[in-house]
Amino acid sequence: MGGLGVGSSVRLLDVKGLRKFFPIRKGFLKREVGQVRAVDDVSFHVEKGETLSLVGESGCGKTTTARCILRAITPTSGQTLFRGQDGSVVDVASLPKSQLRPLRRQMQMIFQDPFSSLNPRRTLFDIVAEPLVANEVGTRQERVDRVAELLRLVGLRPEYMRRYPHAFSGGQRQRIGIARALALNPSLIVADEPVSALDVSVQAQILNLMLRLQAQLDLTYLFVAHDLSVVKHVSDRVAVMYVGKIVEMAETQRLFTAPRHPYTEALLSAVPKPDPRLRAHRIVLEGEVADAANPPSGCYFHPRCRYAVDACRQETPRLEEIEPGHFVSCHRARELTLRGVGQ
Amino acid sequence: MWWRFRKHRVAMVSTVVVFLFYLVVICADFLAYSTPLASEAQRSLLPPQPIHWFDGGRLRPHVYGLAGRRDPVTFKRVYTPDPEKKILVRFFARGFEYHLFGLIPTNRHFIGVEGAPAEETLFVLGTDEQGRDVWSRLMYGTQTSLTIGLVGVALSLILGVLLGGISGLYGGVMDTIIQRVIEILRSIPTIPLWMGLAAALPNEWTTMQIYFAITLIISLVGWTELARVVRGRFLSLREEDFVMAAELAGCGQMRIIFTHLVPSFLSHIIAATTLAIPAMIISETSLSFLGLGLRPPAISWGVLLQQAQNVQALAISPWLLIPSIPVIIVILAFNFMGDGLRDAADPYGH
Numbered sequence: 001m002g003g004l005g006v007g008s009s010v011r012l013l014d015v016k017g018l019r020k021f022f023p024i025r026k027g028f029l030k031r032e033v034g035q036v037r038a039v040d041d042v043s044f045h046v047e048k049g050e051t052l053s054l055v056g057e058s059g060c061g062k063t064t065t066a067r068c069i070l071r072a073i074t075p076t077s078g079q080t081l082f083r084g085q086d087g088s089v090v091d092v093a094s095l096p097k098s099q100l101r102p103l104r105r106q107m108q109m110i111f112q113d114p115f116s117s118l119n120p121r122r123t124l125f126d127i128v129a130e131p132l133v134a135n136e137v138g139t140r141q142e143r144v145d146r147v148a149e150l151l152r153l154v155g156l157r158p159e160y161m162r163r164y165p166h167a168f169s170g171g172q173r174q175r176i177g178i179a180r181a182l183a184l185n186p187s188l189i190v191a192d193e194p195v196s197a198l199d200v201s202v203q204a205q206i207l208n209l210m211l212r213l214q215a216q217l218d219l220t221y222l223f224v225a226h227d228l229s230v231v232k233h234v235s236d237r238v239a240v241m242y243v244g245k246i247v248e249m250a251e252t253q254r255l256f257t258a259p260r261h262p263y264t265e266a267l268l269s270a271v272p273k274p275d276p277r278l279r280a281h282r283i284v285l286e287g288e289v290a291d292a293a294n295p296p297s298g299c300y301f302h303p304r305c306r307y308a309v310d311a312c313r314q315e316t317p318r319l320e321e322i323e324p325g326h327f328v329s330c331h332r333a334r335e336l337t338l339r340g341v342g343q
Numbered sequence: 344m345w346w347r348f349r350k351h352r353v354a355m356v357s358t359v360v361v362f363l364f365y366l367v368v369i370c371a372d373f374l375a376y377s378t379p380l381a382s383e384a385q386r387s388l389l390p391p392q393p394i395h396w397f398d399g400g401r402l403r404p405h406v407y408g409l410a411g412r413r414d415p416v417t418f419k420r421v422y423t424p425d426p427e428k429k430i431l432v433r434f435f436a437r438g439f440e441y442h443l444f445g446l447i448p449t450n451r452h453f454i455g456v457e458g459a460p461a462e463e464t465l466f467v468l469g470t471d472e473q474g475r476d477v478w479s480r481l482m483y484g485t486q487t488s489l490t491i492g493l494v495g496v497a498l499s500l501i502l503g504v505l506l507g508g509i510s511g512l513y514g515g516v517m518d519t520i521i522q523r524v525i526e527i528l529r530s531i532p533t534i535p536l537w538m539g540l541a542a543a544l545p546n547e548w549t550t551m552q553i554y555f556a557i558t559l560i561i562s563l564v565g566w567t568e569l570a571r572v573v574r575g576r577f578l579s580l581r582e583e584d585f586v587m588a589a590e591l592a593g594c595g596q597m598r599i600i601f602t603h604l605v606p607s608f609l610s611h612i613i614a615a616t617t618l619a620i621p622a623m624i625i626s627e628t629s630l631s632f633l634g635l636g637l638r639p640p641a642i643s644w645g646v647l648l649q650q651a652q653n654v655q656a657l658a659i660s661p662w663l664l665i666p667s668i669p670v671i672i673v674i675l676a677f678n679f680m681g682d683g684l685r686d687a688a689d690p691y692g693h
Contacts (some may be wrong), residue, residue, distance in 0.1 A: 030519065066658050072587055101593045117584035121606050131592035180588065 012045040012085065012188055012220050013069065017076035020061075024293060036293045039075070040244035043319070046188070048083075051214070051221040053231040053252075055267070056241035062224045065241070066190045068093070069222065070109055071100055082107065085187055094265070105135060108181035112193040113161055114173035118165040124151070124176060131183040150179040153207060153216075159331050171202035175209065182217070190222045192280040195230060207234055228271045232256055236324075240264050243290045243300045246319060248324040251296040257340040260328040262305045265338040273341070299331065307332055347687040356681020357676040364489060364673055371486040372441040375479035377453045378463055379642055385411060386474035388660045389422055392466045394432060404432040406456075406465060411432075419659065430456050430464050469662040471650050480642055481666055487643040488624055489673070491558050495603055495615055495623040499563035503569025504612065510570065511577025512600070518574075525567040534633075542633040550641040557636050561626045563621055575588045576608035610688030618681035621674040628670055642671050 020039040023032045040062045046052045054062040068075040071092055080092045085106055092103060108131075111117035119129055128147045132138055138146060148158035154175040165173055174194060181189055194210070195203040210232060213219060225231050231238055232252060239249040240263065248261040259265050269283040285304045290296055296303050302312040311331050319329040330336075348354060367374060389409070396404050408428030414421045436455025443449050456465050468477040510521040540560045544553060580586060580603075590597050624644075630636030631645020632652070639646055647666040651657055657664065 048647075070591060072591060104593050109588070111584045111588065111616055113584055117588055119603055119607070122602075130589060131596065134589070134593040134595075152503065177588075180592070183592075283564040 009140075010048040010187075011045045011081075012048040013083075013222070014079075014081040015045065015065075016043050016079040016081070018065065018068055018080060019076045020041045020064050020073065021076045030099065034293050037220050037244050038292055039296065040069060040292075042078075042241075042244070042246055044239050044246060044249060046220055046222055048187070048220055049218060050236040051216075051234055052237045053223040053225055053235035054070060054241055055225055055228065055231055059242040059289060059292070060241045061292070062213050062226075062241050063192055066109070066192050066222060067226050069085055070104075070107055070190055071095070071232070072109070082188070101135070105184040106133070106186050107188040107190065108184065108186040109192040110174075110177055110181050110189060110194045114170050114177055115197075117177050118173055120165055123162055127165070127176060128179045128183060131180065137184070146183065147179075150182055153182065153213070156181045170198050171203075171205060174198060174202075174206050177207065178206075178213070183214070185217075188217075188220050188221065188222065190224070192224045193226065194223075196227060203230065210234065220271065228256075228263065228267060240267065243292050243295055245300065245302065245329065246327070247329045248317075248327065254326060259338050260322060260326065260333045260336070260340065261330045262307050262336070263295055265299050265340070268341050271341060299329075307336055345687075351686060353679045354686075355681035357683070360448065360672065360676040361680055364485065364669070364676070367482060368486045368489050369444060370453075371482040373451070374453050375445060375450045375476075375482040376436070377476045377479045378439050379475065379480045379483045380640060383470075383474040386466070386470050387472050388420060389466050389470040389474070390660070391423075391469040391477075392661050394467065398429065405429040405608055406432060408464065412640050432456055432465065468665055470658070471647075471660075471663060472656075476667060477647075477662060480647060481669070483642045484647045484666060485645045485669060487554070488627055488639065488645070488670075491554065491561070491627045491643070492620045492623040494555075495558045495562040495565060495627075496620050498558065499565035499569055499573035499619060499623075500612075500616055502562070502566035504573050506566070507573030508577060511574035511581070521570070522574075525570060527616065528564060529568050533626075536564070537561075537630055538633075538635050541630065550637070552643065553637060557627065557630065561623055561630070563624060565626075569612070569615055569619060572611065573608070577604065580604050581608055588618035610684070613662055614681055614685035614688050617677060617684055621677040621681075624670070624677075625674060 002309075018039055019037075019041055019077075021035040021037050024034040024036060025031065026033045038235075042061075042065055044052065054065060054282050056062050057213050064073070067073045068078075069092065069138065075093050078246075080095055081089050082092050082103065083089050084103070087133060090103065091182065092100075092107075095103070106343050122130075125144070125147050128150055129143045129179050132146060137143070147161060151158045151160065154173055156172060156179070165176065168176065178194075191210070195206050198206060207230065210221070214221060223231070223236070224233055235252050237250065237254045238252050239246050240255075240261065241247065242263050248259065248264045249253065250260075255264065256268065266283045266285050287304050290300050290303070298314045299305070299308070299312045302308040315331065317329045317331050319327050320333070323335055389411070392406050394404050394406055396402060398405055406429075407424035408430055409422045409424055411420055411422045413419070432454055433456065434454055434508070435451050438449050438452040438455045440448065440450045454465070464478050466478070468481065469481070470476055507522050510518045537560055540563075541557070544556050544588055548556070585601060586603055589603050594602075627636055627643060628645040628648065631638075631643050632648050634649060637643045637646055644666050648664070648670075651663040651667075
């Protein structure tokens, strides 16, 4: 799919300065004693038909970003402009809850855990038809037909409709989750680590299914992941997050071959390589991931960065476009030559 | 769930036992053969009377007539059976008038004697100090004690589900307040609390009023446990992905609660409720035993056991302790049943 959607340049989703701070409460009266800056001034856009991947270590805020975009949680500040199927642009972040419903038909989510995302007490039909029922779409027979069609689309037999989720394997359950997300013909699908809970062999099947559906139904994906080999396979563009901020964003090919941020370089060096001679170049980061409640001064990455200079300790770098389409947030982005992964 | 429950042998047996006990509750008047308040000074502290089933090779259940006199040395009342005086025991015999199930007026009883009033001749489990028949009183006591458990649990259930639900669903200040109240209630030692509340009940209240007041007092503490269970379930379910999926699908709050949350913890609530009933029964029994709960003329297991409070009474008339046997059986049965339900409701236990 590489590069297929890029160039059409219709921005389906435009995120500007998104912030989500969680209060830390302590004591008997639950006084607020601090904030966890889970997502801190994140801006990016997703073009229609493309796949943008958000990658980063666990706890870096990628899932929170995804949930803020869907308004599963309300962001502290910022805008998420979404272009609806009728062409109008609305700010999902500031919309009152009562008006969210029509929008939710157009943006859906695929969950990480195929076990907890399906209610064990409801049948496949109940689960997949839930969005239809909640939005009062169709008669009972139409819903049955639609569910059968969706199940066929994701590679399950419609006869399974009356069964319960426990009768299915992890991969099949993930297919059910995908069918549910597709029920209302959304244009944006936010996939929160859709394959990280699955076996490697099943991962490939689900990824290929998602790619096939994207081509077939003209879907746009926001793909949250931590597995770079998966990301490389599916995305057009990649955004790397570190402690609530985007540190680098570029086209997949460019990011993998010529990263400009030391953190991206370290992440890429951790991708398993089949050639044992290349393994010596692994960069092992020192220390822990910075605490989002109490981030370091300057560049959040400086305590672990092997290229850090004084400026990094004092000044917070801004996300800058150093080449067309390549955004980096690093003081030394222009001077460093970093190692990517070869073809 | 029912399938898994059925495989649990002990729980199935316990369910049958519990069912039989509630059958006694419904048919207490039918199973008793003398009015529970009929006292006869001449028959006080009479030991259990054996039923002789055969008479001359034929099935003719009967008891021997009794002659009581006081032992001049010990001053104990001694009853000597008179084998010549056979009193036939009949099934479905006529006795005192009552309304079956509270509706049908009748005077038939499960057993009884013909010709003489049962109150004067038949004492299967002996009599108490006032010469009242222990068996008949036990039937009525069962009625009171077991219904108090049900009514108390029903009250706790309403309070617990309501407050626990609010606490778990909305969180924040409401949650803090409700949880602190629960902690305060639970930190008060129950016996002094009950003593205080029971002592506050007006003396002139009728038995009925006292009965309801006591249930209220018992469930006042009982609801806290259920509220915690409900809150815990709400909290853990609220975080489940399928709840978020439902929200993203466009479901309203009510739809999420009733189609996703409630069915997921309903079985847990049933199990928790079943486990709460024996606690209620024990509370009532111990309160009444201490003289703080129901008081005579009301009859409950606790009231019956009150008579067996001192060693003297026990040494002379051990049969007064018989009402403790159904207490033990019912408590065990309820606990096993609750355990079985809980195991069956647990989606992860196999």
